Structures are given as C-alpha cells and as structure tokens.
Amino acid sequence: MSDDVIDLIRGVDPFPDELPAPPIEPVLHRLEAGDQRPWCAQLVDAGGRAALRAPRRRWGWVRRPSRPVAILLAALVITGSAAAAVLSLTGSASQPLAGRVPGAITPASLAGYHYRIAVTPVLFAGTAGWQPWIVYNSAGTNGYGERGTPLPTSPIFAVGGPTRVARGETVAYVLTGPQVWAVRIGSRTIRTISSPALPTGDRAAVFFIPAQGHGLFIPGLPGPPPGAPHPPPMKNAPALSLLDRFGRPIAIKLTVPPPPGPSLAGPPTVTWMSPDAVTPWWPLPFGTVPYHHPGYHGRTRPGPGVCELGQRGLPALHAQWGHTVPWISPVHDGLGEVFLSCIDAAYYLHGWPFDVAVLVDGHRPGRVLGPIPGARPVSGQPGVVTLATGRFPTSLFTRNFGVTAKRVGNAWLVVQGGSGLAQRVQVLNALRISKLDLHHLRHAPH
Amino acid sequence: MDGTGTLRFEALFRAHAGAVRTYVCRRCVADAADDVVADVFVVAWRRLDDVPDDPVPWLLGVARRVLANRRRGEARHQALLGRMSSEPHEAMPVLGARPDVGVPVLRVLSGLSERDREALLLVAWEGLSAAQASKVLGVSSNTFAARLSRARRRFAVALAAESGPPAQQPRSAEGAVLR
Numbered sequence: 001m002s003d004d005v006i007d008l009i010r011g012v013d014p015f016p017d018e019l020p021a022p023p024i025e026p027v028l029h030r031l032e033a034g035d036q037r038p039w040c041a042q043l044v045d046a047g048g049r050a051a052l053r054a055p056r057r058r059w060g061w062v063r064r065p066s067r068p069v070a071i072l073l074a075a076l077v078i079t080g081s082a083a084a085a086v087l088s089l090t091g092s093a094s095q096p097l098a099g100r101v102p103g104a105i106t107p108a109s110l111a112g113y114h115y116r117i118a119v120t121p122v123l124f125a126g127t128a129g130w131q132p133w134i135v136y137n138s139a140g141t142n143g144y145g146e147r148g149t150p151l152p153t154s155p156i157f158a159v160g161g162p163t164r165v166a167r168g169e170t171v172a173y174v175l176t177g178p179q180v181w182a183v184r185i186g187s188r189t190i191r192t193i194s195s196p197a198l199p200t201g202d203r204a205a206v207f208f209i210p211a212q213g214h215g216l217f218i219p220g221l222p223g224p225p226p227g228a229p230h231p232p233p234m235k236n237a238p239a240l241s242l243l244d245r246f247g248r249p250i251a252i253k254l255t256v257p258p259p260p261g262p263s264l265a266g267p268p269t270v271t272w273m274s275p276d277a278v279t280p281w282w283p284l285p286f287g288t289v290p291y292h293h294p295g296y297h298g299r300t301r302p303g304p305g306v307c308e309l310g311q312r313g314l315p316a317l318h319a320q321w322g323h324t325v326p327w328i329s330p331v332h333d334g335l336g337e338v339f340l341s342c343i344d345a346a347y348y349l350h351g352w353p354f355d356v357a358v359l360v361d362g363h364r365p366g367r368v369l370g371p372i373p374g375a376r377p378v379s380g381q382p383g384v385v386t387l388a389t390g391r392f393p394t395s396l397f398t399r400n401f402g403v404t405a406k407r408v409g410n411a412w413l414v415v416q417g418g419s420g421l422a423q424r425v426q427v428l429n430a431l432r433i434s435k436l437d438l439h440h441l442r443h444a445p446h
Numbered sequence: 447m448d449g450t451g452t453l454r455f456e457a458l459f460r461a462h463a464g465a466v467r468t469y470v471c472r473r474c475v476a477d478a479a480d481d482v483v484a485d486v487f488v489v490a491w492r493r494l495d496d497v498p499d500d501p502v503p504w505l506l507g508v509a510r511r512v513l514a515n516r517r518r519g520e521a522r523h524q525a526l527l528g529r530m531s532s533e534p535h536e537a538m539p540v541l542g543a544r545p546d547v548g549v550p551v552l553r554v555l556s557g558l559s560e561r562d563r564e565a566l567l568l569v570a571w572e573g574l575s576a577a578q579a580s581k582v583l584g585v586s587s588n589t590f591a592a593r594l595s596r597a598r599r600r601f602a603v604a605l606a607a608e609s610g611p612p613a614q615q616p617r618s619a620e621g622a623v624l625r
C-alpha cells in the first residue's frame with residue numbers, strides 16, 4: 001500500500017525528467033549587483049525574512065504584519081534616493097513615460113534598459129481608479145513591475161518605480177491629478193507632463209534617481225506609532241512636495257482606502273462563485289482544487305445588477321466568479337478621467353485566467369468615455385484597442401496584465417489577462433454586455 | 447572568494463542547478479522558478495563552506511525556505527495591495543493552470559497539509575531517501591519516517607474518499623479564500 005502511494009504520486013510528476021540547469025549568469029549578476037528585485041518586493045520579502053530571524057528592534061514596527069499602516073508607509077517610501085542623490089537630478093523637466101535608463105551598461109545596473117510606465121483601469125465592480133505599472137525590458141529579459149495604488153481623490157494617485165540595483169540610476173514616477181504642475185524634491189523642481197498614456201487630464205513626473213541612497217519621503221501619510229523611532233531612510237530622505245501652476249504648494253492628503261468589503265458610501269458588492277470554480281495552482285502550480293471554502297454558501301450565479309454580461313459561443317470559456325452592484329455611485333472627487341466598473345467577472349479559457357469588466361464614466365455614468373490610456377487599435381478588429389503590460393515574472397503570482405477592450409455604447413467592455421492579445425480578442429468577441437442600466441444612480445454622501 | 451571557491455561553486459551549480467530547478471518548478475509557477483534558483487545559489491555562494499558533501503538535500507532545503515519566504519512576502523504584498531487598491535480578487539493565484547492534469551491524485555495532494563505533501567513529494571518526485579529528505583526538512587530521520595508514514599495513510603484515505611460519491615468528497619480548505 002505504501003509503495004502504491006509513492007508510485008501513484010510519482011505517476012503524476014509534472015517533471016519526470018530533471019530539467020536542465022538554468023544559465024549561471026543571472027546568479028553571477030545578482031552576486032555582483034546585490035539584489036535586483038523590485039523595491040516593493042524587497043520590502044515585503046524583508047518582512048518575510050523577519051519571521052525567520054530575530055527582528056531588529058529598531059525596525060520592528062515596520063516588519064510586524066500587524067501594523068498595516070506601517071507597512072503602507074514603508075511601501076510608499078521610494079527607496080533608492082537621497083539628499084545627495086536629488087542634487088544629481090539632471091533636469092527640471094519630467095522624463096517621458098517611456099524611454100531608456102541612462103548610463104554605462106553594466107550587469108549591476110538598469111542602464112540601457114527600456115522602461116515604460118502605463119496605467120490600466122481598476123476592474124473591481126463598484127470601484128474607480130487606475131493601476132500603474134512600470135515595465136523594464138532588455139534583450140532576453142522579461143518585463144517586471146510594481147502595482148501601485150489608485151487614489152482618485154488624492155493629488156497623487158500613484159507613485160513608485162525604483163528598483164534597487166547596485167549601480168547607476170533607476171526610474172521613479174509620480175502620477176498626479178490635473179492640478180499638479182510640478183513636483184519638488186529637496187531643492188529641485190520637476191515639471192509634470194501630460195501624455196496619451198495617462199488618463200485624460202492627469203499628469204506625471206518621471207525622473208531618474210541614483211539607485212543607492214536614502215530614499216524619497218512622501219509626507220501626508222500616517223507616521224510610526226507614538227514613541228517608535230523614525231526609520232533612517234525617512235529621517236534622511238528629502239520630502240516630496242507638489243506645486244500648482246502658480247508654484248504654490250499643494251497639500252498631500254494620501255488616504256488609506258477602507259478595507260475590501262461593503263462600503264457605506266459606495267454600492268454593496270454582491271459576490272458570486274460558480275460551483276466548479278477552481279484555483280489553478282495553489283498549492284501546486286499545475287493542480288486544481290475547488291475554490292469553494294467549505295463554509296461558502298453564497299451565490300453560485302451572478303446576482304442582479306445594473307450591468308450584466310452574456311456569452312455567445314466559445315464553450316470552453318467559463319465564468320468562475322465575479323461581482324455585481326445594484327446601483328452606481330458616481331465619483332465626485334475624482335481627478336481627471338475616471339472609469340467606474342459596474343460589473344467584474346473572472347473567466348477561464350483553457351486554464352488561462354481573465355478578468356472582465358464593464359466600465360462607465362466615473363463622473364457622469366452614461367457620458368461618452370475617454371480612451372483607454374495608451375491603448376492602440378488592434379489591426380483587423382474594428383473598434384478593439386489593446387494595451388500590453390508584459391508579464392511580471394518576479395512574482396509567484398505572475399500573470400499577464402495586458403488589457404484589450406472595445407466600446408459598447410457609452411461603456412468599455414474590458415478583458416484583462418490571458419495568454420496574450422489573441423486570446424483576449426477571442427474572449428472579447430465571445431462576450432457581450434447583456435444589460436447596462438444607468439438609471440440606478442445613487443450619489444454617495446460627501 | 448578565491449579561485450578554488452569559484453571553481454567549486456561553478457561545479458556545484460552545473461551539477462545540481464537542474465535538480466533545484468526541477469524542485470522549484472514543481473512548487474511554483476515556471477516564470478518565477480529561475481529567480482528562485484538564483485536566490486538559492488546566491489545563498490550557496492555566501493555559505494559555500496557550509497555546503498555538505500551531499501549537497502542536494504542542503505540545496506533543496508534552502509530552496510524550500512526561499513519559496514516559503516517568497517510566498518509569505520507575496521501574501522503580504524498582495525494583502526497590502528488589496529488594502530491599497532480595494533481590489534481583493536486580484537490577489538487570487540492565477541496562471542500556469544494545466545487542467546488536463548487535474549486528476550484525483552493531484553487533487554488529493556493539494557488537499558493535504560503542506561507538511562504531509564512535502565514529505566510525500568520529496569520521496570516520490572525528488573527521489574530522495576528518508577535520510578536525505580529529513581535533511582531537507584531539518585528534522586531527524588525518525589521524525590521524517592513517522593511523518594511520511596502518517597502522510598501515506600492520510601493520502602490513501604483521502605484518495606479513497608475522492609473516488610467515492612460526490613457527497614463524501616473531502617473539501618480542500620486550502621486555497622479557498624475568496625475575499
């Protein structure tokens with residue numbers, strides 16, 4: 001019996017033969033460079049390491065996962081800059097949203113890498129906002145990036161980018177609302193720019209900063225607990241401030257969004273999950289297990305909502321879970337273009353996951369929507385646009401976050417994920433908006 | 447590190463990186479595997495003097511910890527992002543699915559505890575002896591033998607239940623978090 005068990009398990013080994021060794025060069029580069037993973041990944045990994053080692057008292061408040069505010073604060077400190085580093089900024093105009101990292105090309109630096117900063121709309125039903133990305137590409141290297149935070153009510157709705165490398169410079173970005181005309185770091189001022197790759201009206205400051213430094217501090221965040229020491233990077237880092245078109249400072253009021261779940265201000269989100277919903281890899285990447293928690297007794301089909309999705313053809317395409325909202329709550333305090341999701345659903349096609357959503361204008365649902373920032377027409381598919389983000393292989397949860405969409409009336413039908421553009425177009429053409437009722441509007445209290 | 451160390455490290459890499467890569471690919475999505483392998487050998491370089499004569503269990507033990515660290519970090523990252531973006535469904539694991547191999551054996555494996563599953567997989571997939579597997583897990587040989595025995599028994603029971611009528615199928619509590 002025992003040997004039978006081992007034989008059975010051996011029989012489902014996804015890699016019955018040993019894989020070839022990977023190239024040694026990335027290891028050597030990493031040894032030379034220190035650590036080239038994205039800054040945020042390093043922060044959270046540091047938290048993970050703290051669970052194994054005795055935490056240093058000085059950083060305990062940052063590392064303890066029970067202090068989400070502290071972690072948020074740490075995540076919003078851009079590593080890789082310093083007071084001295086700021087002085088070496090090369091100009092007052094923002095760098096473009098896509099370009100090349102300057103400097104001498106060495107294994108331990110990002111010099112020579114092409115970077116691209118993009119935003120995609122948030123798809124979760126009942127919410128509005130933008131998801132920023134930064135993707136670096138080089139020959140033989142896949143892109144990687146960091147997700148940020150869409151905060152439409154703040155002058156800054158996304159910030160991030162720097163990657164800790166041993167040498168050279170790295171890219172940092174601050175995405176802001178229309179009223180921000182410049183970003184000041186220490187004594188330097190960087191003028192913001194608008195771009196078709198940003199939501200209409202929004203602006204960006206992109207700049208290079210030396211990879212090794214003390215950081216860049218964004219004020220307006222909750223600080224460490226009373227009595228806790230200020231961490232060195234924040235204490236020594238220059239603060240970032242915003243200026244309006246007249247050069248006057250703008251208050252930064254970064255707010256921590258409420259935890260996921262029903263909101264008093266927004267519409268209640270109704271979750272549903274198909275009985276055959278599966279998680280494709282956890283805890284094994286090639287296995288499937290039911291997604292249903294033993295205690296799940298919720299909806300197994302989409303609930304009634306202002307928006308509904310339908311499917312025609314493509315029987316292999318399965319909806320597995322999603323969210324609907326019974327009414328739409330327009331966004332009063334959003335800056336620039338804001339899309340509002342009225343339904344989202346997760347589909348699977350041949351094992352590939354997709355997020356699908358219907359987006360309407362966030363300020364005035366029913367009004368003609370602006371373009372998907374940075375998206376380009378797809379040849380041979382009239383009315384279909386796409387925005388590629390590349391894949392993010394530094395994450396165990398790696399996936400493709402590319403977006404493909406088409407206009408349906410005054411809404412966008414958006415498909416995100418899958419194996420690539422061709423599959424997203426296939427899914428997009430198999431789906432339709434079967435209901436879009438914009439008469440159910442409720443204005444959230446100010 | 448002197449030249450001897452460099453040569454030893456390169457030999458270690460060339461001889462065993464494939465085994466480490468296979469171990470990692472069996473436990474995380476392929477895109478991240480080479481990154482994990484690189485992490486493992488960075489540790490190996492820094493602790494080259496600690497690498498034993500039979501390096502595979504030691505390397506797999508490091509790989510196991512690197513994966514655990516990454517999963518913890520990723521979970522925190524996703525939790526952070528979930529709070530920041532109010533977009534909880536994005537935290538779900540995705541990609542790499544191969545529905546063609548979603549057979550009962552894998553389903554039962556997925557439903558076992560991590561401790562039971564790892565004990566079985568180290569023997570069945572990595573082909574390690576009980577003594578080697580115990581080194582990967584950092585436990586004594588006796589402890590591992592007992593753990594493996596329990597894991598075999600639980601696997602057999604769960605597989606029998608999996609083959610039974612649907613109402614009696616065990617439901618996995620792992621990976622069942624939706625929101």
